[in-house]
Amino acid sequence: MISVPDSPGPSMDAIATSYGDITFRSRLEADWAATLDSNRIRWEYEPETVTLASGALYVPDFWLPELGTWIEVKGPGVPRVEKTKELARIRACRCETSCACRWPGGEFVVLGRPSLASDRTETGHRPRCGYANWETPFGPSTYFVTCSSCTRAQWTILKRPWRCRACRASLKSEQVHRPVDRFVRFIETTTGTGSLFAMPDLGEPFTDEELGLTEDAENELP
Numbered sequence: 468m469i470s471v472p473d474s475p476g477p478s479m480d481a482i483a484t485s486y487g488d489i490t491f492r493s494r495l496e497a498d499w500a501a502t503l504d505s506n507r508i509r510w511e512y513e514p515e516t517v518t519l520a521s522g523a524l525y526v527p528d529f530w531l532p533e534l535g536t537w538i539e540v541k542g543p544g545v546p547r548v549e550k551t552k553e554l555a556r557i558r559a560c561r562c563e564t565s566c567a568c569r570w571p572g573g574e575f576v577v578l579g580r581p582s583l584a585s586d587r588t589e590t591g592h593r594p595r596c597g598y599a600n601w602e603t604p605f606g607p608s609t610y611f612v613t614c615s616s617c618t619r620a621q622w623t624i625l626k627r628p629w630r631c632r633a634c635r636a637s638l639k640s641e642q643v644h645r646p647v648d649r650f651v652r653f654i655e656t657t658t659g660t661g662s663l664f665a666m667p668d669l670g671e672p673f674t675d676e677e678l679g680l681t682e683d684a685e686n687e688l689p
């Protein structure tokens with residue numbers, strides 16, 4: 468082993484977890500793999516060791532080969548993201564005029580974070596119905612969008628060239644989602660024996676009507 472993986476550090480998430488044929492370094496990484504599967508996003512786990520300017524070696528967690536996108540999973544607390552920031556900088560587009568990169572804007576880097584809990588957990592959702600949470604290590608905010616031309620879900624920034632990272636169709640008229648929109652369901656692996664396509668049946672979230680929630684009720688809190 469010459470590579471030194473960027474450890475998430477000691478935390479409850481840093482428990483080796485199997486999902487499909489792969490043993491991930493942490494439960495959170497396995498959950499991200501399951502979440503990518505549920506969105507039909509192809510991924511590879513730790514396919515490349517990147518040498519940074521300092522000579523340090525860095526192994527990003529996920530490469531999404533159809534989307535030219537990296538996902539670095541970081542657990543709770545204050546993550547050390549310097550290597551991830553550098554990866555984002557060195558792989559971004561440097562085209563002077565129109566972008567000639569293989570992927571629009573160059574390779575793209577997303578920080579995968581622990582899920583956002585449902586805001587209706589107590590009365591409505593089962594505990595596993597969290598939502599995916601992500602951040603941008605460098606540059607403008609990152610949005611989740613699904614291309615209606617090729618149906619591929621992906622992360623992107625609202626900056627030209629604003630095109631599907633897989634098929635280059637325009638994304639101008641697509642709806643984009645931030646993490647706080649709680650749109651992307653986060654899939655949690657169960658006991659470490661989960662397998663591809665054996666995702667928990669989450670069902671549909673409860674509606675406000677079913678929960679008896681109204682805006683007035685939510686606004687009553689001090």
Ligand SMILES: [Zn+2]
Pocket residue numbers: 560561562565566567568571572573
């Ligand atoms: Zn470019």
Ligand SMILES: [Zn+2]
Pocket residue numbers: 614615616617618619631632633634635636
């Ligand atoms: Zn597309």
